[in-house]
Amino acid sequence: MTAATANGNHAIDDPVVVKVQSASPIEETTLFEELYQMECFRTGEFYLKSGQMTPIYIDLRRIMSSPRVLRMAAQAMCDKLVAKNIKFDYVVGVPYAALPLATLVSDILNTPMLMKRKEAKAYGTKQLIEGVYQPGKTVLLVEDVVTSGESIRETAEAIRKESLKVTDAIAVLDRQQGASANLAEDKLNFMSFLTMEGILDGLITKNEMTEERKHQIIEHLAKPF
Numbered sequence: 641m642t643a644a645t646a647n648g649n650h651a652i653d654d655p656v657v658v659k660v661q662s663a664s665p666i667e668e669t670t671l672f673e674e675l676y677q678m679e680c681f682r683t684g685e686f687y688l689k690s691g692q693m694t695p696i697y698i699d700l701r702r703i704m705s706s707p708r709v710l711r712m713a714a715q716a717m718c719d720k721l722v723a724k725n726i727k728f729d730y731v732v733g734v735p736y737a738a739l740p741l742a743t744l745v746s747d748i749l750n751t752p753m754l755m756k757r758k759e760a761k762a763y764g765t766k767q768l769i770e771g772v773y774q775p776g777k778t779v780l781l782v783e784d785v786v787t788s789g790e791s792i793r794e795t796a797e798a799i800r801k802e803s804l805k806v807t808d809a810i811a812v813l814d815r816q817q818g819a820s821a822n823l824a825e826d827k828l829n830f831m832s833f834l835t836m837e838g839i840l841d842g843l844i845t846k847n848e849m850t851e852e853r854k855h856q857i858i859e860h861l862a863k864p865f
């Protein structure tokens with residue numbers, strides 16, 4: 641049996657929608673504070689997937705150690721999806737870091753999840769996309785942190801090969817290094833709950849950073865990969 645959920649998405653075998661939006665929407669500053677307390681922000685010299693050096697590293701893998709904060713981050717994305725009236729039939733997390741987030745988004749919105757593997761297995765069904773799906777349906781991609789958008793793009797490509805549609809992707813945080821424009825070229829609408837600029841402003845309020853350092857970092861991150 642298929643049932644439409646409150647946001648118009650479809651769930652299998654579960655007609656009862658119990659959760660969608662938070663009673664009061666989660667504020668960016670509230671999630672920032674939780675991420676700060678969980679030491680998700682580190683300054684220094686780190687290297688990203690793209691090979692680029694970054695003076696600030698944001699590690700949202702840490703939040704799986706707090707189900708409360710993990711849920712808050714997922715709920716913040718759900719609030720945004722509902723507010724923007726984004727429609728989709730399945731939720732897919734960009735492996736691996738976003739998988740716990742995607743699981744909670746699927747749960748909160750009562751919308752089925754699929755799982756995209758980084759690599760297909762050489763045994764079993766050898767499928768790259770796991771779960772039950774019908775071709776022609778639409779997938780929402782969920783990310784933790786986005787830099788270039790390449791991981792989203794790769795995931796969208798694998799999903800589209802299965803004759804599924806992908807039009808929207810959401811992340812907890814956009815490092816604001818060109819992902820929106822890159823993904824738009826691939827017909828993907830990208831949104832995030834937090835931005836790098838918001839994080840840097842938050843770190844200024846914590847006296848962890850000066851305005852001058854913030855501008856140096858933004859300038860550094862604006863350089864091409």
Ligand SMILES: O=P(O)(O)OC[C@H]1O[C@H](OP(=O)(O)OP(=O)(O)O)[C@H](O)[C@@H]1O
Nearest residue numbers: 689735736737785786787788789790791
């Ligand atoms: O926008 P991009 O330039 O693709 O960078 C962002 C990606 O990098 C990180 O994943 P990582 O490659 O470190 O793998 P993991 O999720 O398995 O830790 C992050 O979780 C995103 O998926």
